[in-house]
Amino acid sequence: MTKVLVIYYSAFGHISTLSEAIVNGVEQVDGVKAKRVRIPEFKDESICVVNQRTNQKEEGLGQHFKLTKRVEDYERVQQEQSNIPVATMNDLKEADGIIWGFPTYLGSMPAQVKSFLDQAGQFCTTGELEGKPTALFTSAGSIHGGHEATLLNSIVPLLHLGLIFIGLPYTQNPEYLTDKAVGCSPYGVSTLAGPDGSRTPCKDELTMAGRLGERVARVAKAFTVAKPFE
Numbered sequence: 128m129t130k131v132l133v134i135y136y137s138a139f140g141h142i143s144t145l146s147e148a149i150v151n152g153v154e155q156v157d158g159v160k161a162k163r164v165r166i167p168e169f170k171d172e173s174i175c176v177v178n179q180r181t182n183q184k185e186e187g188l189g190q191h192f193k194l195t196k197r198v199e200d201y202e203r204v205q206q207e208q209s210n211i212p213v214a215t216m217n218d219l220k221e222a223d224g225i226i227w228g229f230p231t232y233l234g235s236m237p238a239q240v241k242s243f244l245d246q247a248g249q250f251c252t253t254g255e256l257e258g259k260p261t262a263l264f265t266s267a268g269s270i271h272g273g274h275e276a277t278l279l280n281s282i283v284p285l286l287h288l289g290l291i292f293i294g295l296p297y298t299q300n301p302e303y304l305t306d307k308a309v310g311c312s313p314y315g316v317s318t319l320a321g322p323d324g325s326r327t328p329c330k331d332e333l334t335m336a337g338r339l340g341e342r343v344a345r346v347a348k349a350f351t352v353a354k355p356f357e
């Protein structure tokens with residue numbers, strides 16, 4: 128059985144929703160099983176969405192973000208995710224393919240994810256993740272808020288780990304060839320949350336998320352049979 132790990136961090140649930148579509152796509156491929164895990168949250172005092180409630184007012188630009196409601200959303204979503212196992216270094220070692228999902232924070236990955244990846248840095252010297260197919264999905268507040276930047280700059284640590292990056296090709300994903308506000312690009316899956324987080328992933332984004340899962344699963348399965356790096 129080929130194992131694909133879908134590993135994610137989600138504050139408000141958009142990434143969590145995409146991760147379910149990705150799992151469904153992975154499991155379209157015979158002989159491939161998905162495991163969904165979440166990257167651990169920081170301790171309370173460093174969680175930026177909680178700090179925003181105490182440090183910012185809902186006036187000026189802050190009105191657009193509906194911060195008080197966002198913290199309520201955050202607390203609800205964390206509760207809903209409490210049954211998803213917390214990711215470990217062992218999960219990475221056991222997987223034949225790894226798909227990472229996280230929101231765009233300042234045009235890059237959240238610190239929670241970077242912290243987890245830094246711990247995985249131990250595998251640079253052991254080579255235990257080398258040759259495994261990998262892919263990315265993200266979510267951003269606004270259309271030009273940096274989802275493509277996040278996908279592109281997040282490839283860098285994955286290459287340090289020796290993972291083999293899988294994108295989302297045009298011919299199989301015509302939905303992103305549009306003038307409408309739809310996420311996804313050749314670099315991976317993405318969705319738009321809207322400034323106040325009220326937009327949820329649309330049908331096209333969920334379809335493309337499924338296809339990315341399936342694509343990684345196909346490559347992971349082929350690699351477990353062919354063992355091209357042994």
Ligand SMILES: Cc1cc2nc3c(=O)[nH]c(=O)nc-3n(C[C@H](O)[C@H](O)[C@H](O)COP(=O)(O)O)c2cc1C
Nearest residue numbers: 138139140141142230232233234266267268269272
């Ligand atoms: C600290 C922080 C930084 C953010 N930075 C960006 C940003 O650079 N661009 C953007 O479009 N949205 C930004 N957002 C909005 C998030 O991308 C949005 O809340 C996220 O995509 C929702 O995903 P989730 O529901 O899985 O948490 C930021 C949010 C937070 C809390």
